[in-house]
Amino acid sequence: MTFWETIQAIGPEVILAVGATDLLLLTAFSKNPNVIRTISLISVLLLLAASAALLGPASHAGNLFHGQFRADAFSAFAKLLIFLASAVAIAMAPGFLKREGEAHGEYPILILFAALGMSVMVSAGDLMMLYVGLELSSLSAYVLASFARRNTRSSEAGLKYFVLGALASGLLLYGISLLYGFTGSTVFEDIAIALATPASEGIELGRLFGIVFVLAGIAFKVSAVPFHMWTPDVYQGAPTPVTAFFASAPKVAAMVLLTRLVIDAMGPATDAWRQIIIFMALASTILGGVAAIGQRNIKRLLAYSSINNVGFALVGLAAAGLAGVASVLIYMTVYVVMTLGSFLVVMRLRGADGEQLESIDSLSGLARSRPGLALAMMTFMFSLAGIPFFFGFYPKLMVFDAAVQADLAWLAAVAIATSVIGAFYYIKIVKIMYFDEGGPELTTEKEPVASGLIALTALAVSPLGYLAIPYLETATTEAAASIVQSGPVVPAAPQTLASGH
């Protein structure tokens, strides 16, 4: 592979790295107080360019740098999602930051760096590469969480995120060192080969510990129970556009990374990781449902909602196999749209003086004062709950379908039963918007970008979304096939469809 071909294969990363670094200089030397608008625009364009670059060799070049970096359809799908979610997180922010008095040009740049880190994460074919990508995105995220420097909650969020994140990184590194020690490699393929070879009891135990610690470290990033504790506090404290970002792109990146890791590197040890994933899945759906019920702050509620949704995505991951991996991708795609939409609506909730409203009660009577906004929020809520007719039902269907295919019907049955707990608080939001009266006076300021994005996301998860199924299915199946088939071991045999009927 020539140098130029290699550059093309890592095109998205190159675009982001070069662009972000240049923008950093621009913002450092610019005297213009409105520079954030320019930089945001350029950043969004950079992300779009990076997305466009995925059309080239970046989506099918295969293994690069001796297997450390994978440019395949799987990573390309995830990158597209990450870039678009990041672009939305940038586009929604300038107005908000201006009102908070924090309109610094670093915001879009930090998101660009985070996106770069995530892009490396989802392409990682080596534990060290994985760690480098994870840290790049995490360090950017810590700064973003405390971006509203004068706000104590924001600073608290940043600090909490950093301390707990550092702990998780430690766990991950420890797990990586154990895996390296007991398998002799940090490259996914070699780890898989080592794991497939039987070894003495002590070595098997060491490998198991390695797997557990690595999974624990990544579980922190996807905020799966029992490593979710940071989520509500950070989501509540961080500025809302940052929260929206946290709930979308990094979730996708971490989930995709986890998927590649367990399928690719730990495929032969499916039995070992599957029970961990199943535990995390059920614990997340249950805790995410139960703990959300008592929340009074909408951002905290959405934090628990994200925990709950991650649980369902993990059900798909537990199923493994082609269908399982595809269902995780479908789930994360639709989840990102629903979550970004919900946060966009939350950002529109501003009092008459322009102050941001975050209590759930401030949604009262929204159906009267802002019927369009309420309709959009209802769409997101029913979608997040997975009630059919709205498109949020479809990813749940796919995840459960994968679980049933993998002979895990019991898991699907338990998980879907826990979704009823979650439905309770989602319909509570609808109740507050539609059944309750009163509520605060809202600002009438127009925000065309935000409104447009809300309409777009709401339409995507409305029943119209069903029309996208064939495209989504083709894309995710192709993406999943690129890691499931290249993986050295076929995961737990899925039931084949009976034919001839």
Added chain:
Amino acid sequence: MDHVAVNELGFPILTLMLAIPTIAAIVCLFVDAKMARTVALGATLLDLALGILLWASYQVGGDQWQFQEYAPIFGRFAWALGIDGIALMLIMLSVFLMPICILASWTIEKRVQEYMAAFLFVEVLMLGVFMAQDIFLFYVMFEAGLIPMYLIIGIWGGANRIYAAYKFFLYTLLGSVLMLIAMLWMVQTAGTTFIPDLMVYDFDPAAQTWLFLAFFASFAVKLPMWPVHTWLPDAHVQAPTAGSVILAGVLLKLGGYGFVRFSLPMFPEASSELFWLVMGLSLVAVVYTSLVALVQQDMKKLIAYSSVAHMAFVTIGLFAMNQQGIEGGMIVMLSHGLVSGALFLCVGVVYDRMHTREIAKYGGVANNMPAYALFFLLFTMASIGLPGTSGFVGEFLVLIGVYQANSWVAFVATTGIILGASYMLLLFWRIAYGTARTEEAAKMPDLTKREWALLAPIAAAVLWMGVYPESFMAPMRKDVETLVARIERAAPAGDAHIERGAAPAAAADAHHGEGGH
């Protein structure tokens, strides 16, 4: 799978019947209140007209599935529509009741646009359930109905509406989620999502029990069966009049339809194995909820409990697993849809005047509202099952059917008719006869023209179904025959086979005689 691209009429009538209310619902959101009412009424009447066209062009005794449409646009599942006679009758019931519901809501002043839109969406989803030929499309339509009903109860309901809305939503959701897992498993095993194909697929009897229970949980809550009926009285009491009509008239039928479409043909062995579970719950419902209805002080609650008792007749008939039983169950569903809908409308008429549903506040309305009392009496009698009304035909067939399956079930179920007569006659007596207990009750004016227009068509339909049920049974007959032929192998043997009798002596004589010749 062989599918007809274009149906007998040359245009996709089923899709059109779904599209009209959908478009009208969206239009309703953007126009003023007065216009919204007109649009909603127009759309429902148009759907009624299309329904009549559908019935007129349905070939009785023709193909099992008619008016099929198939478009594989959703990847894993398809936009597959088509109807048989059973679905046709339930579709007719829905399109018939919808304009009446809209007309009954004419006096609603609160958020009219959203109200009309919600009702139109309910219509789309109900019709979708009956038309769906893809199991996941069915599930989507079946579950999605919760959303507009949740809004209808929660926004336009009575004082305790929020509790009722929550209970309705979560109860029915919890009931139906396991059905989805069962569906996924079935699709995996059978390799198709097409309902007609699944209906002839023989699932392993051991698995059938689990599948049956998963579906049963869903349909039993929807129907509702004792002991999971407790959401119904709350939902009915709190819902606005038209909400109650549509709830009792059509939404409860989704459960019964589910039993006919899924439980019986797909899991015949399990249906037979769990005969006593179904019958036991149904009989408890017949006797117990009738007794509960007897002591209700609230008119709507009384009718709600009577619905539970009547729907128990449906399950008794269906799970008798023979021609009379299943036809009877279907007729009870249609009849109950009309009669309970009409009874809720009757309650609505006096509620609009007095703003109370307490039975004790009324009395003697026959004096000042003779026309109202006449209608009310007719529907009361139909609910009891007086010959000549629709209620009789269905209940009689159910009892005949179940007698062949098990005579004890028939025996206990019959007591339900007596109990039904007691609470309905008591209700009618306390409201219509005697002297008015309050001054307001004595001053109530008789039916307005609009209320005439609500009740008269239902009364006509009730009498039609009572006098000439053949019109309604003919389209279903062949489908019921097909169903009975499929489940015959598992049908309960019955305990009371009566042989054609002849006096022993005469028989001996005849034998002799034959021998002598």
